[in-house]
Amino acid sequence: MAACVNVIPRMKSFFYWEGEAQSEEEVLLIGKTRDSKVDKLVETVKELHSYATVNIIMGFICFRKGRLSYGAFFNSPGKFF
Numbered sequence: 001m002a003a004c005v006n007v008i009p010r011m012k013s014f015f016y017w018e019g020e021a022q023s024e025e026e027v028l029l030i031g032k033t034r035d036s037k038v039d040k041l042v043e044t045v046k047e048l049h050s051y052a053t054v055n056i057i058m059g060f061i062c063f064r065k066g067r068l069s070y071g072a073f074f075n076s077p078g079k080f081f
Helices: 035-048 068-075
Strands: 004-017 020-032
Touching (some): 020 035
Antiparallel strands (some): 004 020
């Protein structure tokens, strides 16, 4: 589902939940995948996550000249787990 996942541990989050101020230590995951694999990745994160409401932010990266080797990495077979 993802060619690479970055894990940023011990991130402190502050938020309101059910009308109460909350703070939790969380982990930020940055998953890099192809457009064709996004739906499966989102579905899996939602299934495995302990929160009722999961925050998933998606962005688009354009591979420009000089960055083609990274784009080739994404398009090579067998690079996703």
